[in-house]
Amino acid sequence: GEDVEQSLFLSVREGDSSVINCTYTDSSSTYLYWYKQEPGAGLQLLTYIFSNMDMKQDQRLTVLLNKKDKHLSLRIADTQTGDSAIYFCAEILDTGRRALTFGSGTRLQVQP
Amino acid sequence: DAGITQSPRHKVTETGTPVTLRCHQTENHRYMYWYRQDPGHGLRLIHYSYGVKDTDKGEVSDGYSVSRSKTEDFLLTLESATSSQTSVYFCAISESTVAEQYFGPGTRLTVT
Numbered sequence: 001g002e003d004v005e006q007s008l009f010l011s012v013r014e015g016d017s018s019v020i021n022c023t024y025t026d027s028s029s030t031y032l033y034w035y036k037q038e039p040g041a042g043l044q045l046l047t048y049i050f051s052n053m054d055m056k057q058d059q060r061l062t063v064l065l066n067k068k069d070k071h072l073s074l075r076i077a078d079t080q081t082g083d084s085a086i087y088f089c090a091e092i093l094d095t096g097r098r099a100l101t102f103g104s105g106t107r108l109q110v111q112p
Numbered sequence: 113d114a115g116i117t118q119s120p121r122h123k124v125t126e127t128g129t130p131v132t133l134r135c136h137q138t139e140n141h142r143y144m145y146w147y148r149q150d151p152g153h154g155l156r157l158i159h160y161s162y163g164v165k166d167t168d169k170g171e172v173s174d175g176y177s178v179s180r181s182k183t184e185d186f187l188l189t190l191e192s193a194t195s196s197q198t199s200v201y202f203c204a205i206s207e208s209t210v211a212e213q214y215f216g217p218g219t220r221l222t223v224t
Contacts, residue, residue: 042202042215099145102154
């Protein structure tokens with residue numbers, strides 16, 4: 001079956017690094033995504049990684065993928081108060097399903 | 113930002129009434145999706161479309177129908193709204209089945 005799990009809450013201090021974790025169960029996932037949602041807004045695509053990659057870096061964001069453990073993480077360097085939001089990981093499969101399966105989201109709180 | 117609009121942005125309706133939500137895109141993307149977002153569940157797929165007049169069900173499709181008569185418009189209809197359909201509804205678009213999805217701003221629906 002398909003399931004994506006995330007911890008519910010993370011609190012960090014401004015300037016520290018944040019690491020948001022995600023586990024998924026379907027080994028046929030092809031792409032894995034990170035989305036950001038600010039209060040009252042839609043989802044904003046942050047970054048994504050293809051399943052044959054181990055790491056992807058994009059400015060302050062680093063995505064790590066451990067296919068053996070089906071574990072995905074998003075590291076935000078030098079976390080700022082503007083990074084406070086809910087972060088969703090999502091997977092898309094190669095089995096014909098044409099939609100994303102989302103985790104329930106991790107609320108990141110950045111304290112000044 | 114991808115050209116996606118949703119209307120209405122907020123709606124309050126009574127149980128048993130029909131409701132139609134509209135998603136409009138200006139990107140000419142082939143794929144369009146309707147998700148609902150509820151606390152503790154992340155986003156769940158209701159229906160999606162892979163072309164004009166081509167639609168399929170998602171994981172929570174009961175009580176919902178969709179139509180797509182033009183590339184740019186994807187309508188979600190609640191034939192007889194129930195309180196369990198109180199939620200925030202998001203539309204998304206994508207160029208392909210594995211390309212990133214871009215989300216609209218959402219519609220907050222309350223069924224009393």
